[in-house]
Amino acid sequence: xxxxxxxxxxxxxxxxxxxxxxxxxxxxxxxxxxxxxxxxxxxxxxxxxxxxxxxxxxxxxxxxxxxxxxxxxxxxxxxxxxxxxxxxxxxxxxxxxxxxxxxxxxxxxxxxxxxxxxxxxxxxxxxxxxxxxxxxxxxxxxxxxxxxxxxxxxxxxxxxxxxxxxxxxxxxxxxxxxxxxxxxxxxxxxxxxxxxxxxxxxxxxxxxxxxxxxxxxxxxxxxxxxxxxxxxxxxxxxxxxxxxxxxxxxxxxxxxxxxxxxxxxxxxxxxxxxxxxxxxxxxxxxxxxxxxxxxxxxxxxxxxxxxxxxxxxxxxxxxxxxxxxxxxxxxxxxxxxxxxxxxxxxxxxxxxxxxxxxxxxxxxxxxxxxxxxxxxxxxxxxxxxxxxxxxxxxxxxx
Amino acid sequence: xxxxxxxxxxxxxxxxxxxxxxxxxxxxxxxxxxxxxxxxxxxxxxxxxxxxxxxxxxxxxxxxxxxxxxxxxxxxxxxxxxxxxxxxxxxxxxxxxxxxxxxxxxxxxxxxxxxxxxxxxxxxxxxxxxxxxxxxxxxxxxxxxxxxxxxxxxxxxxxxxxxxxxxxxxxxxxxxxxxxxxxxxxxxxxxxxxxxxxxxxxxxxxxxxxxxxxxxxxxxxxxxxxxxxxxxxxxxxxxxxxxxxxxxxxxxxxxxxxxxxxxxxxxxxxxxxxxx
Numbered sequence: 001x002x003x004x005x006x007x008x009x010x011x012x013x014x015x016x017x018x019x020x021x022x023x024x025x026x027x028x029x030x031x032x033x034x035x036x037x038x039x040x041x042x043x044x045x046x047x048x049x050x051x052x053x054x055x056x057x058x059x060x061x062x063x064x065x066x067x068x069x070x071x072x073x074x075x076x077x078x079x080x081x082x083x084x085x086x087x088x089x090x091x092x093x094x095x096x097x098x099x100x101x102x103x104x105x106x107x108x109x110x111x112x113x114x115x116x117x118x119x120x121x122x123x124x125x126x127x128x129x130x131x132x133x134x135x136x137x138x139x140x141x142x143x144x145x146x147x148x149x150x151x152x153x154x155x156x157x158x159x160x161x162x163x164x165x166x167x168x169x170x171x172x173x174x175x176x177x178x179x180x181x182x183x184x185x186x187x188x189x190x191x192x193x194x195x196x197x198x199x200x201x202x203x204x205x206x207x208x209x210x211x212x213x214x215x216x217x218x219x220x221x222x223x224x225x226x227x228x229x230x231x232x233x234x235x236x237x238x239x240x241x242x243x244x245x246x247x248x249x250x251x252x253x254x255x256x257x258x259x260x261x262x263x264x265x266x267x268x269x270x271x272x273x274x275x276x277x278x279x280x281x282x283x284x285x286x287x288x289x290x291x292x293x294x295x296x297x298x299x300x301x302x303x304x305x306x307x308x309x310x311x312x313x314x315x316x317x318x319x320x321x322x323x324x325x326x327x328x329x330x331x332x333x334x335x336x337x338x339x340x341x342x343x344x345x346x347x348x349x350x351x352x353x354x355x356x357x358x359x360x361x362x363x364x365x366x367x368x369x370x371x372x373x374x375x376x377x378x379x380x381x382x383x384x385x386x387x388x389x390x391x392x393x394x395x396x397x398x
Numbered sequence: 399x400x401x402x403x404x405x406x407x408x409x410x411x412x413x414x415x416x417x418x419x420x421x422x423x424x425x426x427x428x429x430x431x432x433x434x435x436x437x438x439x440x441x442x443x444x445x446x447x448x449x450x451x452x453x454x455x456x457x458x459x460x461x462x463x464x465x466x467x468x469x470x471x472x473x474x475x476x477x478x479x480x481x482x483x484x485x486x487x488x489x490x491x492x493x494x495x496x497x498x499x500x501x502x503x504x505x506x507x508x509x510x511x512x513x514x515x516x517x518x519x520x521x522x523x524x525x526x527x528x529x530x531x532x533x534x535x536x537x538x539x540x541x542x543x544x545x546x547x548x549x550x551x552x553x554x555x556x557x558x559x560x561x562x563x564x565x566x567x568x569x570x571x572x573x574x575x576x577x578x579x580x581x582x583x584x585x586x587x588x589x590x591x592x593x594x595x596x597x598x599x600x601x602x603x604x605x606x607x608x609x610x611x612x613x614x615x616x617x618x619x620x621x622x623x624x625x626x627x628x629x630x631x632x633x634x635x636x637x638x639x640x641x642x643x644x645x646x647x648x649x650x651x652x653x654x655x656x657x658x659x660x661x662x663x664x665x666x667x668x669x670x671x672x673x674x
Contacts, residue, residue: 009532019501019528021457022564023578026555165463171454178456183579185555282501282528283454295475296506297453 003249005319010199013322015315018198020285024178027185032200034101039207044100051096052211055129056086058093060212062219062376067346068359074366075229075373079349080216082240082380089352089381090212090240091122095191097208099126102189109133109184112191113177115142115170115236116307116354117149118381119193124158134158137176139169142306149385167300170236170310174284194237195314198285202314209243216376217247224374230255230365233378234357235275235328236308238317240380245326255327258317259361261303262330270302274313275321275328281312288315304333304389305353307381335360340383340390352381353389401494401522402547402570405444406605406626413667415622417442417660418607420498420631422449422462423479424469426643431482432489433645434652438634439493441653442660446486447525447629450479450499457527459582461632464639476503476512480519487520496549496570498525509540517544523570525549531567538567551575552598552606554590565602571627572602575610582632586611588620595624615662622663630659 005012018028038044052058060081069077082090095112102110110127111134114120120136127134136158143150143162153160166172174197181190192201195209220228231248233241235258248254263271271277274289281290283298291299291311303309320326331339336353339360343351351359355378362377369375383390391398399407409416419438423431435446451469455462476499483495497516504512504526516524524546529537531550538548547570552561554575565572576591577583591608598606608621609629621628637655641647 017533018530019533020530021527021553021575022530022551023457023553023555023575025530025560026553026557165460165467166453175454175456179459179580182457183583185578279506282505284456285528287505290502292502292506294506295477296503297470297475298502 005316006199006203010203012316012319015286015288015318016199016202017287018285019282019287020198021182023182023185024198027181028198030105031101034105035200035204038101038104048097048100052093056092056096057084058211059215060084062216062223064223065347068343069366071342071346072363072366074371075369075375077362077366078220078228078374078376079379080212080244080376082212082378083349083351083355083382087118087122087125088384089118089122090209090243091119091193092125093211093243094193094205094208094239095122095126098189098191099130099132102132102191103130105189107187107189109135109188110191111135111137111177111180111188112193113137113170113173114193115173115309116305116352117142117146117153117385118307120158120160121149121152121156123191124153124156127158128156135180136160137163137173137180139163139167139173141168142170145389146306146385147388169301170306171298171312194239195242195316196237196284196286196288196312202286202316205239206242206246206316209239210246212240212243212378213245213247216244220374220376227251227254228376229369229373230257230375232257232259232358232362232365232375234259234308234354234380235313235317236261236272236310236354237312238314240378242314242316244378245320249325256320256325257361257365258326258328259357260328260330261305261308261357262332263302265332266330269299271330272301272303272309272311273330274311275317276330283312286315288318289313304336305357307352307354308357329361331357331360337393339363349379350383351379352383353386355380400545400547400570401492405494406571409444415625415663415668416444416607416627417663418445418447418627418629419443419634419656420447420449420629421634421638422451422465422469423482424451424472424474425465425635426468426638428472428474428478430645432485434648435486436489437649437652438656439490441656443656445494445496447496447498447631448479448483450476450497450503452500452503455500457580459580459632461582461636461639465635476507480515480521483521484519494522495520496523496525497521498527501526501529504537509537513540513544513546517546521546523547523549525551525573527551531564549573554578554594558597558601561598562601565604568604571605571607572598573607573609573629574598576608577611579610581610583611586617591621592624615658618659619662619666622666623668628663
């Protein structure tokens with residue numbers, strides 16, 4: 001595979017890079033050096049593998065969804081069951097790795113931003129396991145719609161800080177986490193939850209999530225003796241999609257579809273589809289696609305799923321879009337709900353609302369591709385955290 | 399000679415440090431900004447640092463965040479900020495004006511286009527908080543063409559070889575961030591700042607300004623002993639906020655505060671002539 005991104009300063013073509021205040025340049029250099037050393041260190045990698053196996057519960061199954069396949073009436077649909085990981089989502093693949101780096105760097109305190117709360121829970125979980133102090137930043141709006149995850153983080157011993165600034169969602173939580181990091185650089189490790197942010201985070205998180213794609217590759221070869229025709233994953237910041245896509249980038253016959261949140265419709269301004277409807281901009285340490293106004297102010301976004309409700313996207317996705325290697329599409333809140341019900345009723349699996357976007361698009365794609373084709377959906381998380389949102393939409397009080 | 403160089407040359411002769419006062423453009427309302435720029439200069443500031451409001455001010459503490467939100471509520475864009483500078487120039491052609499903000503509004507405007515309009519408006523220097531020199535080649539080139547200084551931040555975490563690299567790239571002056579934290583945070587350790595600034599001066603021929611968290615005359619005076627410029631931001635913006643839109647109170651409170659900073663700084667002539 002001759003795909004060699006990013007370059008040594010974190011560029012994926014024109015995207016990525018490092019755009020932060022000077023105070024953070026030192027800590028980012030420290031992190032990059034740690035990444036370069038430890039991701040080649042057999043002892044570190046063995047410890048990471050052991051944690052993934054015994055603590056996270058990997059490998060996660062690749063499950064043939066027979067009734068969902070029949071429901072959509074087309075290509076065979078497989079589900080990569082990241083929802084079965086410890087804490088219920090792919091997020092923990094990343095946090096188990098970053099906490100090992102934090103430990104190697106002697107940091108006693110970890111911080112993180114969270115949208116849906118899955119990354120916050122995954123961070124609080126590994127911090128509890130390592131006995132490190134943990135502070136999670138979460139937008140006030142998200143705290144309201146993801147109350148269960150907020151309580152889980154508190155049970156795990158984390159301090160959850162409510163962010164009231166700006167749009168009071170994930171982007172503002174990220175701003176606040178960056179402010180904390182600038183203030184506490186000496187003792188604090190910032191665990192970013194997605195393939196975004198300043199270099200080396202996009203490549204670090206990608207490499208940690210790539211276990212999803214590596215396993216999928218082996219599992220589909222065992223099950224079908226060939227590679228799939230299409231990979232489908234939801235994209236907010238883009239870590240579960242990048243984790244699934246990356247090991248397949250060198251296989252041009254495998255199409256890759258990233259599914260963004262079209263919210264109330266991409267033609268309205270109530271969506272979060274930065275790749276489908278954004279422009280190039282700089283936010284949170286990186287250059288990438290961004291939802292912004294004509295003056296460069298970052299737009300407020302909307303999605304039924306808190307985890308996709310973010311105006312930016314990881315720079316590698318921007319590059320995969322421009323280079324044509326991956327396609328990016330968007331589905332609405334209503335379509336995502338249809339995906340949610342389809343999986344729940346046909347397979348007995350409650351997907352996260354984020355992952356429901358991938359299901360909804362895979363459904364459309366399956367009927368288009370026909371019976372001879374194979375689709376793998378990354379079922380990035382389970383939906384227990386979303387039952388209140390869904391009940392509220394149905395007018396039911398839980 | 400640029401306005402910034404002229405200012406530093408003049409003050410060096412007088413063995414005084416510059417007082418640079420920050421306000422956010424458009425706070426508390428767009429029509430007040432030029433008036434406030436003139437006011438802080440009349441009260442004793444040597445230069446004005448004008449904040450360009452941004453939706454996601456990651457390096458700013460709550461005071462300047464709220465100022466940014468107030469300005470954005472009035473729809474203040476980077477184009478509007480340049481118009482304010484141009485209007486200020488009708489009154490004061492000698493006082494340096496520096497813009498401080500984040501990269502994205504400049505990115506969207508286009509580097510060349512921005513540099514041209516900023517130069518036409520009479521902007522002297524740009525501090526782009528989230529633009530490190532490694533990424534800034536094209537922007538610096540556009541600014542240099544138009545005679546605008548690229549002012550870079552140096553932090554307590556900036557290692558000596560990086561100080562040298564940044565100083566080579568910077569023009570106008572370099573801005574030492576006097577604490578680990580966001581704008582307006584507390585707990586400045588004066589002795590530590592002095593050590594750092596003296597260290598920077600051995601590697602850098604540009605004037606060194608100090609800012610972040612300087613909020614009273616005594617702190618300003620202590621910094622003025624070894625810094626070429628003292629930059630006060632959140633403490634000024636807080637006084638604007640506290641007046642709650644009452645322009646008369648803003649005038650009184652800002653005039654008195656800036657004058658007290660000026661007096662305190664001038665009572666502490668620089669021990670060593672700072673920069674050759």
